[in-house]
Amino acid sequence: MIDIQHISKKYKGADNFSVTNLDLSISEKEIFGLLGPNGAGKTTLISILCSLIKPTSGTFSIAGLTYQKNKNQLKQIIGIVPQEYALYPSLTAFENLKYFGSMYGLKGKNLNTKINSALEHLGLLAFAHKKIDTFSGGMKRRINLIGSVLHNPKVLFLDEPTVGVDVQSKNVIIAFLQDLNKNGTTIIYTSHHLNEAETFCTRVAIIDHGKLVVKGKPQELITQHPGANNLEDVFINITGKALRDHA
Ligand SMILES: Nc1ncnc2c1ncn2[C@@H]1O[C@H](COP(=O)(O)OP(=O)(O)OP(=O)(O)O)[C@@H](O)[C@H]1O
Numbered sequence: 001m002i003d004i005q006h007i008s009k010k011y012k013g014a015d016n017f018s019v020t021n022l023d024l025s026i027s028e029k030e031i032f033g034l035l036g037p038n039g040a041g042k043t044t045l046i047s048i049l050c051s052l053i054k055p056t057s058g059t060f061s062i063a064g065l066t067y068q069k070n071k072n073q074l075k076q077i078i079g080i081v082p083q084e085y086a087l088y089p090s091l092t093a094f095e096n097l098k099y100f101g102s103m104y105g106l107k108g109k110n111l112n113t114k115i116n117s118a119l120e121h122l123g124l125l126a127f128a129h130k131k132i133d134t135f136s137g138g139m140k141r142r143i144n145l146i147g148s149v150l151h152n153p154k155v156l157f158l159d160e161p162t163v164g165v166d167v168q169s170k171n172v173i174i175a176f177l178q179d180l181n182k183n184g185t186t187i188i189y190t191s192h193h194l195n196e197a198e199t200f201c202t203r204v205a206i207i208d209h210g211k212l213v214v215k216g217k218p219q220e221l222i223t224q225h226p227g228a229n230n231l232e233d234v235f236i237n238i239t240g241k242a243l244r245d246h247a
Contacts, residue, residue, distance in 0.1 A: 001186055002026040002049070002155065007058035009044050009210075018044040020210040021058070026203075031177070031187045033197040035235065036207035037244045042190040043083065045207070046157050049188070050080045062155055076104070079153035083160050085140045086147070089133035093124060093143050096132060100147035111150070118146040121179075123172055138169030145173060149180060156180065158189040162196065174200055198222075198231040208239045 002025065009019040019041040026032045034042045047053045049060060051067040051074060059066065065074045087096050094115060101111040119125045122142040132140065141161060149156060161177075162170045174196070181187050191197050197204055198218045205215035214221065214234075221234045228234045 001028040001030075002060065002062050002188070004049070004060045005058055007045070007048060007055045007060060009041075009048060009053070010056045016210075017056070018210050019048070019055075022207075022210075022212050024205060024212060024215070026186065026188060028186055029181065029184060030202045031181055031189070031200060033201035033204035034188065034190045034207060035192075035194065035197060035204050035231075036190075037239050039244050040207045041210040042207055043159055044210075046159050046188070046190060050078060050157050051075070052080075076151065077154040079148040079151070079156040081145055081148045081156070081158040081161050083163070085144055087132045087140060087143060090131060092129045092131055093119070093135070094128045096143060097147055097150065101150045104151035106150060114150050115146070118149070122146060122176055138165035141165050142169065142173060142176075145176065149185075153185065155186045155188065158187070160190055160192065162191065162193060170196070194232040194235055195230070204231070206235060206238050213238050 004022060004024040007019055007022045008017055010017045022045065034045060036042050044053070048055050049062070051071060062074060063077055065077070067074055088099070091099070097115045098111065101107070101115065106114070116125065116128070119128050122145070124139060124142055127135070127139065132143065135143065141164075145161065162173055165173065177187055178200075201218060203215060203217055204221070206213050216224070218231050222228050222230060225234045225237050228237060
């Protein structure tokens with residue numbers, strides 16, 4: 001489904017590569033977790049796969065489509081949930097979602113039904129006509145998520161979808177994503193929540209300093225690392241205890 005070959009990225013003016021010669025294949029209907037310390041290159045990789053930035057070298061395809069040849073088709077089959085909220089604060093939740101839907105050519109009754117159904121699924125129907133600037137962080141994240149799936153993407157990319165949300169919102173978000181996945185959506189997400197990734201993901205890859213260090217099913221990785229009881233132990237084992245501060 002997703003085939004990544006020798007992807008590297010060096011930002012303009014940067015001294016180092018943010019992603020280095022990365023190869024990865026992700027199958028249809030996987031829930032794939034990209035894990036790694038701050039600055040490892042997770043957002044950079046997701047941004048490349050979403051065609052938001054161009055790789056310095058290397059290629060990738062999604063469902064056989066490439067950004068060089070099939071940019072518009074590619075946009076239609078993917079959904080993107082960015083780290084930052086991409087919402088208009090002075091518009092209501094419903095108005096924001098109508099706007100998102102219209103960007104994918106959706107309109108009328110069909111769009112309204114989809115919006116209402118997703119709002120209900122994510123516990124937000126009662127707030128449909130309230131302005132976004134009155135929403136909590138967890139509510140905004142759920143609206144952002146709905147906006148990215150109205151067009152039924154085959155592949156959904158999420159950059160830390162559960163950061164800064166309470167446990168209740170997190171559980172609703174994870175359950176919603178699991179339902180999408182059961183209905184055929186392949187999910188690729190980045191997270192620092194290793195407990196969450198351990199139970200949520202079919203496979204994970206740990207990235208460090210722009211390189212893919214290890215990949216596999218969470219339980220397999222735990223078994224392969226002597227003394228590891230969970231994915232966090234594996235993570236520390238692989239990436240070490242040093243802080244990754246930089247400016
Ligand atoms: N626009 C940019 N210009 C220059 N360097 C950048 C840019 N964006 C990211 N970087 C650098 O690329 C490296 C990887 O950053 P990236 O945001 O992809 O990491 P990450 O794994 O998503 O980190 P985090 O977990 O903190 O979100 C870092 O060293 C970062 O400083």
